[in-house]
Amino acid sequence: MNSELLWVLTLLLIAIVLFTTNKVRMDVVALLVIIAFVLSGTLTLSEATVGFSDPNVLLIAALFVIGEGLVRTGVAYQMGDWLVRVAGNSETKMLACLMLSVAGLGAFMSSTGVVAIFIPVVLSVAARMKTSPGRLMMPLGFAGLISGMMTLVATPPNMVVNSELIREGLQSFDFFSITPIGILVLLAGVIYMLIARRWLGGKALQTENDRYHRTFRDLIRNYKLSGRARRLAIRQGSPLIGHTLDESGLRACYNANVIGVERWRKFRRVIVAATGDMEFRDQDVLLVDMSASDVDLRKFCREQHLEPMVLHGEYFSERSREVGMAEVSVIPESDLLGQSLRSMKFRTRYGLNVVGIRRGGKALEGKLVDESLLLGDTLLVIGDWKLIRALKTKAPDFIVLNLPVEVESAAPAASQAPHALFCLALMVAMMLTNEIPNFIAALIACLLMGKFRCIDIESAYRAIHWPSIILIVGMMPFALALQKTGGIDLIVSGLMDIAGNMGLRVMLMCLFVLCAVIGLFISNTATAVLMAPIAIAAAKEMSVSPLPFAMIIGVAASAAFMTPVSSPVNTLILGPGGYQFADFMKIGVPFTFIVMGISVAIIPILFPF
DSSP states (O other), rough: HHHHHHHHHHHHHHHHHHHHHTOOHHHHHHHHHHHHHHHTTTTTTHTTTGGOOOOHHHHHHHHHHHHHHHHHTOOOOOHHHHHHHTTTTTHHHHHHHHHHHHHHHTTTTTTHHHHHHHHHHHHHHHHHHHOHHHEEEEEEHHHHHGGGGGGGSSSHHHHHHHHHHTTTTTTOTTTTTTTHHHHHHHHHHHHHHHGGGGOOOOOOOHHHHHHOOHHHHHHHHHOOOTTOEEEEOOOOOOOTOOOOHHHHHHHHHHHHEEEEEEEETTTEEEEEOOOOTTTTTOOOEEEEOOOOTOOOOOHHHHHHEEEEEEOSSTTTTTTTTTTTEEEEEEEEETTTTTOOTTTHHHHHSOOOEEEEEEETTOOOOSOOOOOOOOOOOOOEEEEHHHHHHHHHHOTTTTEEEEEGGGGOOOOTTTTGGGHHHHHHHHHHHHHHHHOOOOHHHHHHHHHHHHHSSSOHHHHHHHHHHHHHHHHHHHHHHHHHHHHHTHHHHHHHHHHHHTTTSSOHHHHHHHHHHHHHHTTTTSOOOHHHHHHHHHHHHHHTTTTTSSSHHHHHHHHHHHOOOSSSTSHHHHHHHHHTOOOHHHHHHHHHHHHHOOOOOHHHHHHHHHHHH
């Protein structure tokens, strides 16, 4: 072993220790690796920074943006709603549908993002079914990891392995090359979890944040809003048609506070913020707060030509992705203290409606619009989520005290959901043709999502998980350094000594085990970066096709089931599921062996040696 190789292996060991202890951020460690390689002369500057120009790194960044577009348009959350409707109160059906949904959605967006979306859904379902969230959180996490085996772009390790094949001038994988393996593993995972769930009795941990992060239902109860909401359709001949909200006099005459309007737009109903200058149209549906109990609703509807409609949920709680709610307070130095909501023209100025005021810990009743605001009052505002966020950042007179948990599932571009699905389908279609590079296909989809307003530029940049990008870029030089210093040849020689005479399937098994063991200490992406060149070199040494060897690395890297730190997906479900480290070992180790068995049996059939 030469001194240069010893230095590279020492640096690799240091990086693994730092990753494991988590004393230093992983992306910082990756940047330090680049610096160490250049200053030591092991690699040139261009060699150490080659990852910054790698098309697959850029592709991963673009896919983060695509995933965020699916979230902002509500496509991801609609799958969660479908899951609740289909599964009902059956835990077995819920588990199966949950894993299938997460794996399907994760095939086209970040598995970490998908799991984050479904965690509140699972918590809600578990509370409704009166079961421990721990019985569903582990299946959720496993499905998120399995989703990485569904398509070529489902997870960074797949693209890292494919990039190594291209770099070596070899045949690359197709978009759905890995899908048959993923489907078999998913089916095995569902069956396994239906059996293993009996060992999952974790109790969800309540964090300090949970105690103060309220829901719509908490706010409805605290401000006594129950029974006040109405949904009224404007019929032909209504005197409201053609008049603005301020001109209508609904609040003055009937104490009817319009907080939103459902309106047809592009073949679907959307909710429009109720501002003073908004003009009513035929077939509009009004979302109204009737705060006065003495109002004759029948007389009101008859005089204004309105028809009551069905309203699901308590006080618009079922519309929380379109209609926002938040608690705010007037700052002590504000000139608005002592003024009423009417005199300050709150609705006209901010586009939001105040539907509740708490003073001295009690909710005020009566005509709030003429109530003078006092120091210490807490106001409950309702309206468009965008306007609530604007109030939080651009209104100097108010402090937003509390945003409910529903803000996390708000879809600010819900009306653009069909366009987001079109962009996704177009990207997949372009990737399937093999005529357009994957990164260009993803970039076209990103630009189209921006054109269709599925996502804005600020959200696009925020959506990219830069630590993951830097981690990949920083770990890529290790493969080149090991190659230059003879490290890969040494590892391959060791593998050949161990399994070279025992058959190709045994070699696949050894690669899987080595990949899984390394994945216990560092992320699955970094594992793929290290193992891909080793697997390809082993295939060349044995004079066989590198495709099955590369594929086993992609699958093994996604099979990060054994510890809570093997993947961000596992870390996400650790707290909500109430798990201990041992729970992942107990459930994850057997399933890892199952995945290995499926892979070693199926991969040589799909990709002959």
